[in-house]
Amino acid sequence: MKNRTFFWFILPTLSAMVLFIALPIVSVFIQSLHIEHEQVLVVSESCGPFGCEQTTEVDLEASAALREAQPLGRFNGFATYTNRAHLAFDEIAEAWRTTEDTGAFLRRVFDLPFYKALTFTLTYTAVVTPLVLVLGLAVAVGVNNLPKLLKGPTIFVSLLPFLVTPLVGSLILFWMVDGDGIIGATLQRLTGDPSLSLKASPTLTWIMLMTYGVWHTLPFSFIVFYAGLQTVPRDTLEAAKIDGASKWQSMRYVTVPHLVPLLTFVSLMLLMDNFRVFEPIVSFQSQAHATSLSWIIFNDLRESGNPLYGSAGATSMMTILGVVILLTPVLIRTWRDFNRKAH
Amino acid sequence: MTITTLDPSSSSAAARQMPSALTVISFLLVGLWLVIAAFPFLWTVWGSFKVQADFFSKADWTNALRGTNTIAETGSAFTLRGYEGAWVQEEFWRAALNSCIVVFFTVVISLTFGTLGGYALARSGKQYAFWLLMAALVFRAMPHITLVSGYLLPFFEWNVWGILPTTIIVLVAINQPFTLWMLHSFFLNIPKDMDESAMVDGCTRFQAFRHVIIPVMWPGVITTGLFSFLLAYNDFAVTSMLLSEKNETMIPAIASFLGTTQVEGNVMFAVAAVVSATAPLFVLIMFFQRQIVSGLTAGAVKG
The missing domain is CATH 1.10.3720.10 (MetI-like)
Structure with a gap:
């Protein structure tokens, strides 16, 4: 295709992506270097019979005018990145100096908002992704053995948790595990502890969120693996059977190797989606025990009346960096493949 | 594959016994998954036609199925109040x-x-x-x-x-x-x-x-x-x-x-x-x- 023609074909989509994805990243970066204006203070002196008294007041008008003139705020350099709400260098150094053992030090660190969110996001990604891969494969093999008549309805039901709006799906589960909901109330009865609340304990909150994650994304790996199973060469399976391989062995040595290329694709998709976990935290209102990187950005922007653009920007930049790190192996591999094809 | 004779000393028979066990497990797994996938939706759709006291019933979860409080409050087992x-x-x-x-x-x-x-x-x-x-x-x-x-x-x-x-x-x-x-x-x-x-x-x-x-x-x-x-x-x-x-x-x-x-x-x-x-x-x-x-x-x- 000629460069000129290519240009005209790609123009609409490229301009949409440049204007609303590439430039916003630049804008986020610039924002992250600025911080909200301080209030303009006026010091006035009022003198009475017993001497003069100085009072400091916020000049609302001047503050508003300043915000109007420079909506970005004042330049702050990389200070936002290192403050308490983000990388918190000072607090970590302080914790390192004052705590006795590693456990206490780590506890101090995980109390800092950014590290708390980062820990949850990474744990969530690291736990949910492999679980979904294994369980998805198991369900796919199971469905593959079903009579033909049942396959269609099974896939229909399986698609529901995946395609349902994440906010809505997590709300549905949240209402069920509520203290008065069916699962919550049943658990209370089973454990004999009427005050048991899945929302009150950090561990249970984490387990609940990850269960939601598995429930929500399992269908994706199931569907892809199921499609892969349809293309396993029949001849090889037959040959394995004739050679005396048990079903388990032919699964282990024929089917699974055939699915390995799919595995890369599925895990890439799952990693990307799990890393941006966000809606369940809103639905489960779990911010006291579990937050994610996406959620703290949302929270900064939500600060009603006075959004913290600088703070949100800094977290956003670090999240984007995280995504790039996560994707690097894939990018390098694709680059090699592309070169091999080209030459 | 149908095997009627069971001979524990034959390894091939044992190998051919495996599939049935695997199949049963995979059936159970699929069944379990279907319940986990579908139940939350069925429960919420059904419950959306009840009153809050039924949908969030601490005392007895079957209230949500039968709509005890819904009948008491609205006179019928299904209500469109929520909608x-x-x-x-x-x-x-x-x-x-x-x-x-x-x-x-x-x-x-x-x-x-x-x-x-x-x-x-x-x-x-x-x-x-x-x-x-x-x-x-x-x-x-x-x-x-x-x-x-x-x-x-x-x-x-x-x-x-x-x-x-x-x-x-x-x-x-x-x-x-x-x-x-x-x-x-x-x-x-x-x-x-x-x-x-x-x-x-x-x-x-x-x-x-x-x-x-x-x-x-x-x-x-x-x-x-x-x-x-x-x-x-x-x-x-x-x-x-x-x-x-x-x-x-x-x-x-x-x-x-x-x-x-x-x-x-x-x-x-x-x-x-x-x-x-x-x-x-x-x-x-x-x-x-x-x-x-x-x-x-x-x-x-x-x-």
């Missing part, structure tokens, strides 16, 4: 209407941009086409909320915050990386010879696209469209931050319901709204199951 409260009292229809507008325009514009771009990428083969696809992959992986923090300030400054067109354009842009990848791999499967022979016959590139490619591209476009629909319909991060209360779509409306109705003890409004918002997805899966499955696997199978 009435959501759609009439809280004006959920406004949000539904906004959702329709946003989703419709997002899908149409995304597909138009995406087909043109995806076609160009599939036919180019130049280095820069590869780099564009890689950039799109990175963009696809970025959490949407990171971009939203970049939009807010400029949108406030230009006075375009809170209105539907802004949100539509943003959703179109966020949708592009995915649409491009999907349609690109789809166009790769349409033989090059088709449009190139048209060009040998004297068509320009665009005429070849218009007369040769467009007539055969619909299966791929429909599949991609379904996913664009889902992205726009399911979005919370963008719509909740970029739309004013008046222009809210369904998902942020449900989220803001939670704040207001929980206080007033009207959780059932939110339950009814949640069921209403899920119903269209249910219908969508029913009619387009095959396309959705093929779309999910397209990226995997074609590389």
Whole structure:
């Protein structure tokens, strides 16, 4: 295709992506270097019979005018990145100096908002992704053995948790595990502890969120693996059977190797989606025990009346960096493949 | 495979016994998964026609099935109070209407941009086409909320915050990386010879696209469209931050319901709204199951 023609074909989509994805990243970066204006203070002196008294007041008008003139705020350099709400260098150094053992030090660190969110996001990604891969494969093999008549309805039901709006799906589960909901109330009865609340304990909150994650994304790996199973060469399976391989062995040595290329694709998709976990935290209102990187950005922007653009920007930049790190192996591999094809 | 004689000393018989055990386990697993997948939906749909005391019944969960309190409060085992409260009292229809507008325009514009771009990428083969696809992959992986923090300030400054067109354009842009990848791999499967022979016959590139490619591209476009629909319909991060209360779509409306109705003890409004918002997805899966499955696997199978 000629460069000129290519240009005209790609123009609409490229301009949409440049204007609303590439430039916003630049804008986020610039924002992250600025911080909200301080209030303009006026010091006035009022003198009475017993001497003069100085009072400091916020000049609302001047503050508003300043915000109007420079909506970005004042330049702050990389200070936002290192403050308490983000990388918190000072607090970590302080914790390192004052705590006795590693456990206490780590506890101090995980109390800092950014590290708390980062820990949850990474744990969530690291736990949910492999679980979904294994369980998805198991369900796919199971469905593959079903009579033909049942396959269609099974896939229909399986698609529901995946395609349902994440906010809505997590709300549905949240209402069920509520203290008065069916699962919550049943658990209370089973454990004999009427005050048991899945929302009150950090561990249970984490387990609940990850269960939601598995429930929500399992269908994706199931569907892809199921499609892969349809293309396993029949001849090889037959040959394995004739050679005396048990079903388990032919699964282990024929089917699974055939699915390995799919595995890369599925895990890439799952990693990307799990890393941006966000809606369940809103639905489960779990911010006291579990937050994610996406959620703290949302929270900064939500600060009603006075959004913290600088703070949100800094977290956003670090999240984007995280995504790039996560994707690097894939990018390098694709680059090699592309070169091999080209030459 | 039917084995009637059991001979423990024969290893082959033992090996052939394995499948039945495996099959039973896999049946159980699938059964368990189906219950886990479907039960929350069945439970919530059924419960949305009850009163709160039944849906959240600490004393006895069968209340929600039989509707004991619903009968006591309304005289019948099923009530539309939740739906009435959501759609009439809280004006959920406004949000539904906004959702329709946003989703419709997002899908149409995304597909138009995406087909043109995806076609160009599939036919180019130049280095820069590869780099564009890689950039799109990175963009696809970025959490949407990171971009939203970049939009807010400029949108406030230009006075375009809170209105539907802004949100539509943003959703179109966020949708592009995915649409491009999907349609690109789809166009790769349409033989090059088709449009190139048209060009040998004297068509320009665009005429070849218009007369040769467009007539055969619909299966791929429909599949991609379904996913664009889902992205726009399911979005919370963008719509909740970029739309004013008046222009809210369904998902942020449900989220803001939670704040207001929980206080007033009207959780059932939110339950009814949640069921209403899920119903269209249910219908969508029913009619387009095959396309959705093929779309999910397209990226995997074609590389």
